[in-house]
Amino acid sequence: MKLGFTPKEERFRAEAAAWLEGQLSGPFRDMRGLSGQGGLPLRRREWERALGAARWSCIGWPEEYGGRDASLAEQVIFAEEYARADAPGRLGYMGVELAGPTILAFGTDAQKRRFLPPIARGEELWCQGYSEPNAGSDLASVRTRAVLGEGLEARHWVINGQKTWTSFAQFADWSFVLCRTEEGSRGHRGLSYLLIPMHQSGVTVRPIRQMTGGADFNDTFFVDARTDAENVVGAVGDGWKVAMATLSFERGVSTLAQQMSFANELRAIMSAAEANGLIQDPQIRQRLAHAYIGLRLMRYSALRMLASAEAGKLSNEAYTYKIFWASWRKKLGELALDVLGPRGEIAAGASYEWELLPRLFLGSRADTIYGGTSQIQRNIIAERALGLPRESRSS
Amino acid sequence: MQFAHSEEQQQIRASARALLSARAAPAQLRETLRTPGGYDPKLWRTLGDLGWMGLAVPEQYGGAGLGWVELCLLQEEQGRRLVASPFFATSALAAPLILLCAHEAQRRELLPRIAAGELRIACALSGSDGRPPPDGIGVSLASSVQGFTLSGVSDFVIHGDSADLLLVLARTALPQGMDGLSVAAIPVTTAGVSVYPHVMLDLTRPMSRVEFHEVSVQREQLLGEPGAAGRAVEEALDLARIALAAEALGGAEQTLEMTTAYLKERVQFGRPIGIFQALKHRVADMMTEVEAAKSAAWYAACVADERREELAEAAAIAKSYCCDAFFNCAANAIQLHGGIGFTWEHEAHLYFKRARATATLLGSPAWQRERLVRGFASGKSATPIF
Numbered sequence: 001m002k003l004g005f006t007p008k009e010e011r012f013r014a015e016a017a018a019w020l021e022g023q024l025s026g027p028f029r030d031m032r033g034l035s036g037q038g039g040l041p042l043r044r045r046e047w048e049r050a051l052g053a054a055r056w057s058c059i060g061w062p063e064e065y066g067g068r069d070a071s072l073a074e075q076v077i078f079a080e081e082y083a084r085a086d087a088p089g090r091l092g093y094m095g096v097e098l099a100g101p102t103i104l105a106f107g108t109d110a111q112k113r114r115f116l117p118p119i120a121r122g123e124e125l126w127c128q129g130y131s132e133p134n135a136g137s138d139l140a141s142v143r144t145r146a147v148l149g150e151g152l153e154a155r156h157w158v159i160n161g162q163k164t165w166t167s168f169a170q171f172a173d174w175s176f177v178l179c180r181t182e183e184g185s186r187g188h189r190g191l192s193y194l195l196i197p198m199h200q201s202g203v204t205v206r207p208i209r210q211m212t213g214g215a216d217f218n219d220t221f222f223v224d225a226r227t228d229a230e231n232v233v234g235a236v237g238d239g240w241k242v243a244m245a246t247l248s249f250e251r252g253v254s255t256l257a258q259q260m261s262f263a264n265e266l267r268a269i270m271s272a273a274e275a276n277g278l279i280q281d282p283q284i285r286q287r288l289a290h291a292y293i294g295l296r297l298m299r300y301s302a303l304r305m306l307a308s309a310e311a312g313k314l315s316n317e318a319y320t321y322k323i324f325w326a327s328w329r330k331k332l333g334e335l336a337l338d339v340l341g342p343r344g345e346i347a348a349g350a351s352y353e354w355e356l357l358p359r360l361f362l363g364s365r366a367d368t369i370y371g372g373t374s375q376i377q378r379n380i381i382a383e384r385a386l387g388l389p390r391e392s393r394s395s
Numbered sequence: 396m397q398f399a400h401s402e403e404q405q406q407i408r409a410s411a412r413a414l415l416s417a418r419a420a421p422a423q424l425r426e427t428l429r430t431p432g433g434y435d436p437k438l439w440r441t442l443g444d445l446g447w448m449g450l451a452v453p454e455q456y457g458g459a460g461l462g463w464v465e466l467c468l469l470q471e472e473q474g475r476r477l478v479a480s481p482f483f484a485t486s487a488l489a490a491p492l493i494l495l496c497a498h499e500a501q502r503r504e505l506l507p508r509i510a511a512g513e514l515r516i517a518c519a520l521s522g523s524d525g526r527p528p529p530d531g532i533g534v535s536l537a538s539s540v541q542g543f544t545l546s547g548v549s550d551f552v553i554h555g556d557s558a559d560l561l562l563v564l565a566r567t568a569l570p571q572g573m574d575g576l577s578v579a580a581i582p583v584t585t586a587g588v589s590v591y592p593h594v595m596l597d598l599t600r601p602m603s604r605v606e607f608h609e610v611s612v613q614r615e616q617l618l619g620e621p622g623a624a625g626r627a628v629e630e631a632l633d634l635a636r637i638a639l640a641a642e643a644l645g646g647a648e649q650t651l652e653m654t655t656a657y658l659k660e661r662v663q664f665g666r667p668i669g670i671f672q673a674l675k676h677r678v679a680d681m682m683t684e685v686e687a688a689k690s691a692a693w694y695a696a697c698v699a700d701e702r703r704e705e706l707a708e709a710a711a712i713a714k715s716y717c718c719d720a721f722f723n724c725a726a727n728a729i730q731l732h733g734g735i736g737f738t739w740e741h742e743a744h745l746y747f748k749r750a751r752a753t754a755t756l757l758g759s760p761a762w763q764r765e766r767l768v769r770g771f772a773s774g775k776s777a778t779p780i781f
Binding site for chain 2: 174282297379387
């Protein structure tokens with residue numbers, strides 16, 4: 001057990017902090033504190049490129065692909081400093097945290113050379129094509145089909161189908177898509193993990209309006225869309241394994257960055273409670289303490305996960321992390337509205353648009369649904385981590 | 396930065412677990428609970444021979460010089476087995492209090508005897524209402540011709556009926572809060588000391604009321620300077636809270652394992668009941684709490700060794716979260732075991748009662764949370780929110 005950092009790591013911290021401070025007080029002053037997908041897309045792309053140019057985008061990656069070969073401790077330090085500087089949420093998230101690590105783990109050398117540097121430079125943005133209208137919790141029942149063309153067309157996959165809940169699709173240059181490549185296959189078999197360019201006539205993106213009033217995610221339609229035959233990660237037919245590995249990358253250092261936005265929300269609730277005097281209310285005080293404790297525990301659990309990841313195992317805390325934070329944040333949303341009181345139910349302007357805390361109240365209802373519902377998470381914990389018998393699934 | 400137990404630490408855990416599963420299995424625990432004093436003297440001697448009591452005592456005082464992380468591993472493993480012994484009171488509460496509070500000569504006299512397993516110490520800290528000090532302290536210290544006099548009542552004294560030595564927290568007449576506190580170290584046989592054991596809700600942690608009738612105390616029996624023990628008491632209490640959190644974590648882990656095993660073996664409707672989602676989801680929630688409790692307890696133990704400036708906050712977080720988690724897990728264990736879980740014969744109730752009593756001890760979860768809010772509302776929080 002060791003919590004402290006070495007002098008070398010502390011020097012790394014100073015370097016990162018200085019760069020972030022210089023950017024966010026200088027050319028990117030307007031970006032400080034932006035969360036989610038808010039703000040001008042053009043500015044957010046510029047921020048991604050600035051991170052990339054200074055090689056701060058994917059520091060854990062090998063140098064040859066635009067990273068710094070940074071140790072886990074250094075990645076933790078950078079996430080902490082990024083948070084402390086109140087730097088904006090990453091538009092490049094899907095590429096940096098999901099597509100990139102998957103390609104690093106399963107891709108060919110040619111794929112790594114082609115796809116990793118533009119992600120690290122902040123030039124190509126990605127989105128994830130997993131869920132479909134009829135493949136939600138039962139993800140293995142995806143129906144989007146990909147077929148290798150024949151004759152002159154044999155150099156392409158031709159893709160048809162619909163993906164849904166594709167966050168960032170409106171900005172993305174590429175998508176990683178779970179497709180059925182074996183005619184007549186069912187379930188986990190016969191799936192492949194394809195990389196598909198978004199800018200082509202066969203791909204249409206249609207925003208989905210959510211209960212928050214905003215539209216952060218989309219339906220994505222593939223109608224005879226194409227991608228080169230070599231753009232499959234892992235073997236053809238091995239897509240399920242690759243897709244599941246991608247999900248496990250979501251439990252990495254990026255969870256520390258996610259906690260940063262949670263901390264901002266909690267801070268805003270505390271300020272509101274101090275401003276309107278509810279900080280004196282014993283019940284509100286208890287709930288604030290619960291929220292604070294939950295946030296700290298997420299941080300400690302993330303540090304444990306990183307230590308386990310370094311030891312190369314998927315640990316117990318990784319199984320329970322998602323359900324912990326998602327349940328926590330939903331309660332935080334309820335606390336937010338209780339602290340705001342009746343005024344919290346009045347929008348600031350003439351449209352259905354909300355400030356941070358009402359947005360948290362509404363938005364957090366999705367947390368226990370996306371990325372595996374809390375009910376599915378509980379099944380996974382009980383069956384895989386605790387070894388309880390599986391229910392027989394109808395075929 | 397490596398937030399995981401080292402190989403040596405894992406070895407300490409493994410050997411503790413092996414020893415306790417041989418020497419403190421459920422049948423032996425039952426036996427111990429019928430023993431006067433409520434602990435197993437043979438096991439206590441073994442633990443002493445193995446150096447458990449001195450694990451976190453510095454080497455210059457005859458201990459192994461390891462840290463709170465290691466001591467908390469022993470606490471966690473004892474928590475799994477509900478080991479009833481003066482270990483917590485002696486090594487996790489009295490030892491740090493002596494280390495933080497006493498003069499060098501007193502340390503040199505007392506700590507080696509703790510490390511050698513020769514002393515069972517009970518701490519008389521709370522008054523009759525059981526609130527954590529400094530509230531409700533029921534013993535006062537007055538100057539007298541020969542030295543000092545202790546009078547009053549202390550209650551909730553853990554293993555008070557089997558202790559050799561008492562550490563008594565007493566207040567000099569006027570001051571409030573943590574000011575004006577003294578700690579006296581007196582043999583339990585001192586004239587004017589009477590010990591009355593209670594029947595406790597928790598069968599595994601005996602407690603007594605201790606009365607002090609004009610008890611004469613010599614100057615050298617006061618640890619450190621008279622009236623100046625406040626800060627040391629505060630710090631020692633937080634260290635003890637962290638040790639209790641580790642113990643609660645062990646209890647929570649054990650109830651989770653017991654329950655999971657039962658769901659696999661119990662058959663109803665022709666199937667092991669663990670196949671039903673209504674039950675799966677409850678054990679999944681137990682595991683989620685157990686994992687978060689590990690993070691809380693382990694981090695707090697690290698803080699005790701490495702970052703004392705965060706101690707109060709880490710202790711409040713660990714004590715409140717781990718105790719709540721233990722209670723929820725123990726309550727679920729009863730429910731998921733069905734009728735058998737409600738019997739005296741099954742051990743689920745022992746965990747449930749221990750969970751409740753551990754939550755109460757040294758400040759309830761709600762009390763810890765209030766303390767946290769006071770910390771950050773006053774801007775005194777040691778750590779930024781992120």
